[in-house]
Amino acid sequence: MQIVILVESKSSADIDYQYIRSFIKKNYPSQDRHVKLTHINLNSKTRLEASQKQIERKVESYALTNPGEKQFVVCCLDTDTGKTGDPNRNKRCAAFCKKHGYELVWFHRDIEEVFIGKRVKDNQKVREAKNFVSQRKIESLNLQFFLNVDIESSNYRHTNLKAVFDEIMKNVG
Numbered sequence: 001m002q003i004v005i006l007v008e009s010k011s012s013a014d015i016d017y018q019y020i021r022s023f024i025k026k027n028y029p030s031q032d033r034h035v036k037l038t039h040i041n042l043n044s045k046t047r048l049e050a051s052q053k054q055i056e057r058k059v060e061s062y063a064l065t066n067p068g069e070k071q072f073v074v075c076c077l078d079t080d081t082g083k084t085g086d087p088n089r090n091k092r093c094a095a096f097c098k099k100h101g102y103e104l105v106w107f108h109r110d111i112e113e114v115f116i117g118k119r120v121k122d123n124q125k126v127r128e129a130k131n132f133v134s135q136r137k138i139e140s141l142n143l144q145f146f147l148n149v150d151i152e153s154s155n156y157r158h159t160n161l162k163a164v165f166d167e168i169m170k171n172v173g
Contacts, residue, residue: 001172002036002062004055006048006075006102008111011041015129019115020076022138023146023161031172036062045077046086048093052100072168073102076161078110079151090151103168106149107159114145114159 007016017039025032038058042051059071075097079090090106097104107113112120112128116137120128132138146162 001034001069002038002059002066002071003168004058004071004073005037005039006042006051006055006073007039008042008045008077009125010043013126013129014041015125016076016111017041018129018133019111020161022133023115023141024165026138027143027162028165028169028172031169034172035169038062045080045089045093048075048077049096055100070171072171073100074105074164074168075102076105076107076111079106079108079149081109081151081156083109103164105159105161105164106151107161108149108151108153109156113157114161115141117157 005017005020007020009016020039021037024037028035040051040054040058042048055073059073062069062071075093077090077093094104096102110119112118112125116128116132143162145158147160148163149158149160
């Protein structure tokens with residue numbers, strides 16, 4: 001089985017995927033050898049629609065060498081609540097995922113706030129992600145924050161990452 005994970009971060013930093021991969025390795029160790037994780041760095045959620053061809057290539061390539069195997073595309077985005085920008089962007093991202101049958105994971109307000117409990121300045125994000133992984137901070141996460149998310153609420157630090165991956169991992173076998 002392949003899971004294509006779309007993340008917002010730039011490929012040069014690869015921040016978001018570090019958190020997500022750490023989460024998957026910790027919470028689904030028995031499925032690990034049966035799942036190919038492939039990720040695509042979007043550089044920004046504004047580039048989600050433009051990434052469609054790249055997503056299709058990853059899915060088609062895997063299908064050629066693994067016919068009949070299940071594949072999932074999981075789009076992992078920050079809600080960015082409180083930041084300036086296009087207020088309808090999240091709705092368009094959700095509609096895009098629904099149209100293509102992709103799973104959608106929201107990090108409310110951003111991935112750092114969910115995983116490390118605080119907002120992080122852009123110039124500190126790489127350091128914080130490396131610190132999170134190297135110090136195995138994944139071990140101390142409260143998984144209650146990972147089951148559901150209401151992106152309209154002020155109840156930050158929540159994501160639906162675990163709920164989405166629990167459903168996907170039921171297909172491993």
